[in-house]
Structure formats: structure tokens, C-alpha cells
Amino acid sequence: xxxxxxxxxxxxxxxxxxxxxxxxxxxxxxxxxxxxxxxxxxxxxxxxxxxxxxxxxxxxxxxxxxxxxxxxxxxxxxxxxxxxxxxxxxxxxxxxxxxxxxxxxxxxxxxxx
Amino acid sequence: xxxxxxxxxxxxxxxxxxxxxxxxxxxxxxxxxxxxxxxxxxxxxxxxxxxxxxxxxxxxxxxxxxxxxxxxxxxxxxxxxxxxxxxxxxxxxxxxxxxxxxxxxxxxxxxxxx
Numbered sequence: 001x002x003x004x005x006x007x008x009x010x011x012x013x014x015x016x017x018x019x020x021x022x023x024x025x026x027x028x029x030x031x032x033x034x035x036x037x038x039x040x041x042x043x044x045x046x047x048x049x050x051x052x053x054x055x056x057x058x059x060x061x062x063x064x065x066x067x068x069x070x071x072x073x074x075x076x077x078x079x080x081x082x083x084x085x086x087x088x089x090x091x092x093x094x095x096x097x098x099x100x101x102x103x104x105x106x107x108x109x110x111x112x113x
Numbered sequence: 114x115x116x117x118x119x120x121x122x123x124x125x126x127x128x129x130x131x132x133x134x135x136x137x138x139x140x141x142x143x144x145x146x147x148x149x150x151x152x153x154x155x156x157x158x159x160x161x162x163x164x165x166x167x168x169x170x171x172x173x174x175x176x177x178x179x180x181x182x183x184x185x186x187x188x189x190x191x192x193x194x195x196x197x198x199x200x201x202x203x204x205x206x207x208x209x210x211x212x213x214x215x216x217x218x219x220x221x222x223x224x225x226x227x
Contacts, residue, residue: 045218
């Protein structure tokens with residue numbers, strides 16, 4: 001069974017600074033997909049970024065980028081130029097083709113003015 | 114941009130009552146899911162649905178739960194006899210198919226059982 005671990009229950013960052021959220025996973029699969037979802041206080045689940053395991057290049061979406069280390073089974077999220085609206089719970093998630101999405105425990109990020 | 118829509122956004126129900134949560138997945142999507150999130154906990158998979166049948170379910174999805182796609186657009190989750198521990202946010206989600214593994218979530222239905 002796949003597991004996803006987020007070891008940082010809470011993090012904080014000053015506005016305009018950069019923060020990195022950690023995620024590790026365990027799987028015996030070779031082809032899979034990794035995601036970061038954002039859950040603001042409204043509790044909606046918003047896709048932030050996705051990474052296909054077969055791609056060596058790290059995914060980027062504007063201020064959001066990942067550091068995907070396949071051998072280490074690590075998938076961290078970097079948020080640059082943090083904004084107050086980035087305050088949310090961030091979930092790392094893992095999926096193989098056709099299977100369920102497995103979530104980590106989440107990291108509560110607070111961006112301070 | 115197309116999105117998954119869910120109703121109701123919030124429902125309060127008496128313990129033992131039946132509840133139906135409704136979802137309209139994105140129109141060209143083929144796989145549908147229900148997840149739940151108990152307050153303060155992580156998101157848990159309940160069930161996946163494809164080609165008008167359950168393709169996978171978790172240990173949480175016991176006999177009190179059922180899913181249905183009664184017409185071409187709606188996807189429902191029924192909880193037959195609610196318990197206090199069923200209080201949670203229930204998320205519907207969908208994905209186009211196995212070629213796209215990105216799952217798109219609705220805004221959730223917050224169920225409170227009293």
C-alpha cells in the first residue's frame with residue numbers, strides 16, 4: 001500500500017518570503033503521479049501542482065514549484081514570494097493510474113504580514 | 114472553467130436518518146469519487162465509480178453507504194442510517210479517465226450529525 005508522509009504539521013512564513021513544504025511517500029510502483037492540493041479556510045480542495053514520476057523535470061506553476069527526488073521518494077513544494085492568500089492547509093497526494101488518491105496528513109501554512 | 118458542483122453545502126441531520134449528498138461531475142469525465150474529511154484529519158478515500166459500477170471502495174465504505182448515478186449528470190452518495198461519527202466534509206471528485214490522473218474536487222458538503 002502507498003503511504004504519504006508530511007512531517008511538518010504547521011509552518012509559517014513572512015509575506016514575500018519563500019517557504020518549502022516537505023512530503024515523502026512510499027511505493028513499489030514505478031509510474032505514478034504526485035500532487036499538491038491547497039485547502040483554504042473555505043475547505044475547498046484546490047489543485048496547486050502535479051508531477052508525473054516519469055518526468056525528470058520539476059513542475060512549476062507561477063510561484064509554486066516542486067523538488068521531485070524519485071530515488072529518495074521526496075516531493076517538496078516551494079512557494080516563492082508568499083502572499084497572505086497562500087495561508088491554507090497543504091496536502092501532498094499520490095496516485096497511480098486508475099487508483100485512488102492517497103493524501104498526507106497536511107501542513108498548515110500561515111503567511112504573516 | 115468546468116467544475117464539480119455539490120449540494121447541499123451544509124446539512125444537519127438527526128442520528129439514524131438517511132442522507133443523500135449530490136454531485137454533478139465535470140461533463141466529459143468518466144471516473145467519479147467520494148472522499149471524506151473528518152474535522153482536523155486528512156482526506157480519506159471512500160469509493161470510486163466507473164462505467165456505472167463501483168471500481169474500488171475503502172474499508173470505510175461499508176453497507177450503510179451506497180453510490181448511484183441515477184441519470185447522465187448526477188452522482189450521489191447515500192448514507193442509510195447516519196451516526197455521529199459520520200460528521201465530516203464529503204468531497205465529490207472526478208477525472209476524465211486513466212490518461213489524465215488529475216482529480217478535480219467539488220467544494221464539499223459539510224454533514225453534521227446530531
